Amino acid sequence: MSALSTSDKVIQVNLKKHVPEGPVTEDAFDIVQVPAPKPEDLKDGEVLLRAIYVSVDPYMRSRFINKPGYLLGPFQIGQPIESGTVAVILASKSSKYKEGDIVQGLLPWVEVLARDPKGLNHVQKDAGFPWSYYLGACGMPGLTAYAGLDKIAEPKKGEVALVSAAAGAVGQLVCQILKNVRGVKVIGIAGGSHKIDFLKKEIHVDSTIDYKSESLAKKIAEEAPEGLDIYWDNVGGETLELALRYSRPHMRIPVCGMISQYDLSEQEQAPLRGATRIVWNRIRIQGFIVGDLWAEYYDRFQKDMPEWIRQGKIKVVEDLVKGGLRNAPKAFIGMMKGDNLGKRVVEVTSGIDPYRK
Ligand SMILES: NC(=O)c1ccc[n+]([C@@H]2O[C@H](COP(=O)([O-])OP(=O)(O)OC[C@H]3O[C@@H](n4cnc5c(N)ncnc54)[C@H](OP(=O)(O)O)[C@@H]3O)[C@@H](O)[C@H]2O)c1
Structure with a gap:
């Protein structure tokens, strides 16, 4: 099976229980298999996405606490965890996206999903560095x-x-x-x-x-x-x-x-x-x-940061966790304990990003 095709079932990582205090542990997650959506299931305006990289970030800790008022609100039991994700469009019924486009945005932890592309942004495919940088230095x-x-x-x-x-x-x-x-x-x-x-x-x-x-x-x-x-x-x-x-x-x-x-x-x-x-x-x-600073700085940042990386003013070190979405819970837990050196990202699908050696 090629990296871009889909099987009948795909992996999804759900929240099993909230963690009000103390470290998040693996029993807070539920790794399940769900039916894979197909191109023919797409509704008008929707896209079919395959996750390539997902990010694990400290701010996600607040979403394991079941209280309103925290940043994006709590994760819900039985529903997927969400984080910054870089994904490839497998099929599209949206005029803004076409098959093969690379996008990033806040997405649920599921290998393949169909959804409205609202909130997603295009990733520059040929910037000269791995697309995962859009979850780190360029994100x-x-x-x-x-x-x-x-x-x-x-x-x-x-x-x-x-x-x-x-x-x-x-x-x-x-x-x-x-x-x-x-x-x-x-x-x-x-x-x-x-x-x-x-x-x-x-x-x-x-x-x-x-x-x-x-x-x-x-x-x-x-x-x-x-x-x-x-x-x-x-x-x-x-x-x-x-x-x-x-x-x-x-x-x-x-x-x-x-x-x-x-x-x-x-x-x-x-x-x-x-x-x-x-x-x-x-x-x-x-x-x-x-x-809060996104609108004011994003355009300037998108001009400066890739340039600084190409000029060697900024060296980017990533901490890539391989082995797919199954390893995302461990990757998050380890990052919170300091296991990571540089930006920790999980490779969900290998063999798509040409800049990933
Ligand atoms: N305000 C915002 O909008 C915003 C946005 C992004 C990130 N952040 C914050 O920025 C900080 C860094 O985030 P990041 O994404 O760059 O994560 P990161 O630094 O890549 O990973 C977390 C690091 O925190 C350190 N750490 C963990 N527990 C610690 C402890 N008890 N005492 C001291 N250090 C500890 C560890 O490094 P050591 O092994 O060196 O301890 C660990 O590698 C976090 O506090 C995060 O919430 C804020």
Whole structure:
């Protein structure tokens, strides 16, 4: 069977139970087989899609909590998990899409599906890099780094920045934009010697801190003796407190994420000691959600990021999980524990993307 044909049944990954707190485990997922939709089943305006890559992202953790008010709302028991997906159009009854087009958007975790293409965008097929980059550097995490830096961090040449989860999807891009585009000194924090090696040898940050084996406070004091101008927060908790402690006047803190707190109940979450420094040092600390910045930045970002990648200013490292959609739950669980180096994506269908070696 070719990668593009469909069998009678396809794999779908559903939510089995909500997880209000604690780590998400494999028993929260249900891997089932469902009948595959066929081209002849398409209604007018619909497309038939085969998933090529699905993304696993920390924000998805909030969707395992059955409470309204979280970003996209909770996943529903018995319904598929959803995430950013790159897919190929197998058949189309839409005037905007044709067979063979590559698209990306928020889609359910099912290998093949028929649906209205609303909310999907075309992926540039011949950009010169794997299409999965549209889930990473050229997609949501890339735009997060690009827009969050421009809008909130406002980096200036010669400043000093601290970046947490620096070897991850957003973090590696934040480090490189700061260093290679904006001329900022970058101190990258990551957990484990292989991530520290990556930051030093591949991304070439100015200095590193392995928070699993070194004292964060001691190393920040050594590496930024005059204090920090920017702290890019991906993790929250103690690291955010320490960044405040080593702040310079007028420091900016884009609060992109707080992954160290996502599995904790509100009562268990870390306090923010030393918050008075926000006043004395006139610190700008601002949470943001990339969706709010999409309209303002997307066009500029789509021009700049692929160009920076081609120019070598941005090196992209992906963490590709092979073996199909069955492995997506494990891929998500592992990423939340820090198993990934760079952007973690799951390859659902191999042999379609010509840039995937
Ligand atoms: N605001 C937005 O719109 C937006 C958009 C995208 C992402 N985000 C946020 O940005 C952050 C990074 O996301 P990403 O997609 O780039 O994921 P990622 O960094 O590729 O993967 C998550 C990383 O978080 C680190 N981590 C996990 N548990 C941790 C803990 N307890 N303490 C410290 N670090 C921990 C791990 O790296 P180590 O092994 O180095 O610890 C892990 O590799 C997340 O907080 C996410 O929610 C926000």
